[in-house]
Amino acid sequence: MVERGREELLLLIGALRSHLEAEGAAGNFTISSGGGGGGVTPREGTPLPAAAERPPAASPPGVRGSTAPPPAPRTIPAEQAAPGEAERTPPLTASPAVAPDLEGLRAELGNCRRCRLHLGRRNLVFGEGSPRATLVFVGEAPGADEDAQGRPFVGRAGQLLTRIIEAMNMKRSEVYICNILKCRPPGNRNPDSVEIAACEPFLVRQLQAIRPRAICALGTIAAQTLLKTGAPISTLRGRWHSYHDIPLMPTYHPAYLLRNPAQKRQVWEDVQKIMTLLNDGDGYESGG
Numbered sequence: 001m002v003e004r005g006r007e008e009l010l011l012l013i014g015a016l017r018s019h020l021e022a023e024g025a026a027g028n029f030t031i032s033s034g035g036g037g038g039g040v041t042p043r044e045g046t047p048l049p050a051a052a053e054r055p056p057a058a059s060p061p062g063v064r065g066s067t068a069p070p071p072a073p074r075t076i077p078a079e080q081a082a083p084g085e086a087e088r089t090p091p092l093t094a095s096p097a098v099a100p101d102l103e104g105l106r107a108e109l110g111n112c113r114r115c116r117l118h119l120g121r122r123n124l125v126f127g128e129g130s131p132r133a134t135l136v137f138v139g140e141a142p143g144a145d146e147d148a149q150g151r152p153f154v155g156r157a158g159q160l161l162t163r164i165i166e167a168m169n170m171k172r173s174e175v176y177i178c179n180i181l182k183c184r185p186p187g188n189r190n191p192d193s194v195e196i197a198a199c200e201p202f203l204v205r206q207l208q209a210i211r212p213r214a215i216c217a218l219g220t221i222a223a224q225t226l227l228k229t230g231a232p233i234s235t236l237r238g239r240w241h242s243y244h245d246i247p248l249m250p251t252y253h254p255a256y257l258l259r260n261p262a263q264k265r266q267v268w269e270d271v272q273k274i275m276t277l278l279n280d281g282d283g284y285e286s287g288g
């Protein structure tokens with residue numbers, strides 16, 4: 001009886017060994033018969049479970065939390081930027097490689113209908129002059145003559161502006177002349193805030209393309225709009241301000257001079273300061 005049980009046990013051990021050898025041949029493990037107690041061990045190179053299946057690695061002593069690398073810095077969308085950052089007007093120092101050219105800008109403006117002034121215009125008055133001008137005159141908006149011809153400052157006030165430019169020892173073709181609005185408001189009324197918001201970005205890009213050394217704002221509306229102030233032209237004129245880092249000199253509008261010729265002396269004082277800046281490169285002290 002005992003002998004029979006011993007034979008069955010030997011058969012059982014042999015069957016078990018055969019099974020283990022078959023598994024080993026299949027590559028699932030090796031059979032060790034050496035010291036250390038032997039046993040079944042994983043084969044070298046047997047893949048580990050995927051990371052998601054693995055238990056988290058223990059943190060080294062003295063290190064809090066996970067040892068995983070820190071997450072990449074988060075990009076903050078513009079709308080989440082700190083207040084004030086988006087409100088700051090950038091300087092017009094864009095690289096020439098990305099700055100717009102005037103022709104491309106005019107083509108982009110096209111048959112503009114971005115505000116209601118397109119309904120009453122005869123011609124859009126984009127601006128004219130040298131694309132490399134050192135001085136840009138910015139007025140308020142086209143009048144009847146400008147609307148008819150599609151050119152800025154061509155009426156009586158424009159003729160006076162031409163004489164002022166020539167008194168500065170410059171030609172009209174050497175400077176650039178434009179307005180905040182490119183279409184005539186009905187009855188020459190003042191521009192409203194919606195019209196200015198629609199049109200001013202194109203003025204900014206014109207200035208970005210030209211990158212003049214100085215701007216002359218002509219009249220109350222131009223000066224107040226560019227400088228974002230309600231101060232009267234009588235206190236703004238005669239001193240330098242800054243528009244996107246470009247020196248800006250406000251002065252009276254030529255149309256105002258036609259009605260108030262006594263103010264021509266003050267305009268002459270203002271444009272002399274511009275001439276000093278352009279000729280000598282100094283005299284610019286931002287009061288704005």
Ligand code: SF4
Nearest residue numbers: 112114115182183199
């Ligand atoms: S005023 Fe300016 S924004 Fe308005 S329609 Fe004319 S070009 Fe367009």
